[in-house]
Amino acid sequence: MKALVTGGTGFIGSHLVEALLHRGVQVRCLVRKRSDLSWLEGLPVEMVHGDCHDRVSLAEAVKGVDQVFHLAGVTKAIEEKTYFEVNALGTENLIHACLENNPHLQKFVYLSSQAAAGPCQNGGRKKESDRCEPVSAYGHSKRMAEEFALAHAHEIPLLILRPCAVYGPRDRDIYAFFKLLSKRVKPCLLGGEQHISLCYVQDIIQAILLASETEESNGRIFFLSDGQDYRLDEVGDIFAEAMGVNPLCIRVPEWMIFGIASFSEYISRISGKPPLLNRGKVEEMIQKNWVCDITQARTLLGFRPQYSLSEGAKLTYEWYRKEKWL
Ligand SMILES: NC(=O)c1ccc[n+]([C@@H]2O[C@H](COP(=O)([O-])OP(=O)(O)OC[C@H]3O[C@@H](n4cnc5c(N)ncnc54)[C@H](OP(=O)(O)O)[C@@H]3O)[C@@H](O)[C@H]2O)c1
Numbered sequence: 001m002k003a004l005v006t007g008g009t010g011f012i013g014s015h016l017v018e019a020l021l022h023r024g025v026q027v028r029c030l031v032r033k034r035s036d037l038s039w040l041e042g043l044p045v046e047m048v049h050g051d052c053h054d055r056v057s058l059a060e061a062v063k064g065v066d067q068v069f070h071l072a073g074v075t076k077a078i079e080e081k082t083y084f085e086v087n088a089l090g091t092e093n094l095i096h097a098c099l100e101n102n103p104h105l106q107k108f109v110y111l112s113s114q115a116a117a118g119p120c121q122n123g124g125r126k127k128e129s130d131r132c133e134p135v136s137a138y139g140h141s142k143r144m145a146e147e148f149a150l151a152h153a154h155e156i157p158l159l160i161l162r163p164c165a166v167y168g169p170r171d172r173d174i175y176a177f178f179k180l181l182s183k184r185v186k187p188c189l190l191g192g193e194q195h196i197s198l199c200y201v202q203d204i205i206q207a208i209l210l211a212s213e214t215e216e217s218n219g220r221i222f223f224l225s226d227g228q229d230y231r232l233d234e235v236g237d238i239f240a241e242a243m244g245v246n247p248l249c250i251r252v253p254e255w256m257i258f259g260i261a262s263f264s265e266y267i268s269r270i271s272g273k274p275p276l277l278n279r280g281k282v283e284e285m286i287q288k289n290w291v292c293d294i295t296q297a298r299t300l301l302g303f304r305p306q307y308s309l310s311e312g313a314k315l316t317y318e319w320y321r322k323e324k325w326l
Pocket residue numbers: 006007008009010011012013030031032034035036050051052053070071072073074075086090111112113114162163164165166167
């Protein structure tokens with residue numbers, strides 16, 4: 001079995017590459033000339049240079065592989081158009097490259113995001129059949145990618161996974177929260193009352209592998225989480241307990257977080273580096289309910305999340321400590 005992984009240099013992709021190699025799969029990674037290859041160092045993977053922006057560069061990458069795992073994506077950008085160029089058009093480019101260069105492809109797994117569906121407005125858990133109402137440019141671009149993919153579902157055996165917020169070793173987003181907690185600060189937005197889904201990275205990898213094996217679920221979308229519903233306040237407490245710290249809860253009003261995001265955007269335009277926090281991210285953060293329903297993944301893929309939040313938090317914290325990130 002030979003697989004192409006896009007986004008293999010990133011947080012989730014690098015864990016997927018390791019899991020595929022562990023199963024004896026030959027792995028090819030799409031990398032860019034300026035990609036940071038740290039997580040792939042020493043691994044027996046074939047690297048092919050290309051960029052989702054550039055359809056021609058994708059032809060060589062997709063030739064001769066049995067499976068494509070499309071994880072490349074932009075989660076932070078200086079300009080909104082970048083989300084659409086990479087996430088939406090990049091996905092369309094890769095699908096076209098597969099259609100034109102790999103007629104025998106057995107599976108195309110696209111890692112979308114819960115952001116494509118948007119928050120749950122009715123207080124319950126968002127299901128795959130619910131209307132998509134993304135609230136950020138990132139979310140819109142991921143939904144557009146899903147639509148491109150679904151439009152080709154009759155030509156290519158593809159399915160779409162929609163993870164919630166993912167945490168674990170190598171993650172740099174929820175890491176910011178760990179970092180604040182390590183300084184004994186627990187930020188409390190909107191009174192910490194939002195409800196969210198979370199998932200440890202190894203459970204996402206389990207779901208991606210299951211998705212690659214299923215024969216019957218082509219053309220479907222699956223939400224992924226650890227199956228629980230957490231109050232944001234409670235997440236801070238569980239992480240703090242895993243870290244052995246007793247933080248002080250600092251209330252952050254909405255206007256302040258928008259102010260910080262605008263300032264970060266300003267700095268990022270000067271530095272040329274995408275901001276960790278931008279107004280789109282804040283628009284997502286202030287939604288009351290980001291809980292998704294994983295019944296479909298449980299039933300059709302056989303997905304069984306293995307890591308509780310407190311176990312995942314401990315493993316993640318231990319890794320941050322070992323790597324001296326904390
Ligand atoms: N992390 C989460 O909580 C989460 C939740 C839901 C969905 N997702 C989705 O999961 C995927 C992986 O996320 P992640 O957190 O692992 O992100 P990440 O660590 O930022 O990795 C992103 C990957 O995409 C690659 N990439 C970016 N632009 C590219 C382009 N134009 N052409 C080719 N490759 C490109 C990056 O390559 P370089 O090394 O060259 O930059 C990197 O390998 C994304 O599609 C994201 O939308 C993530």
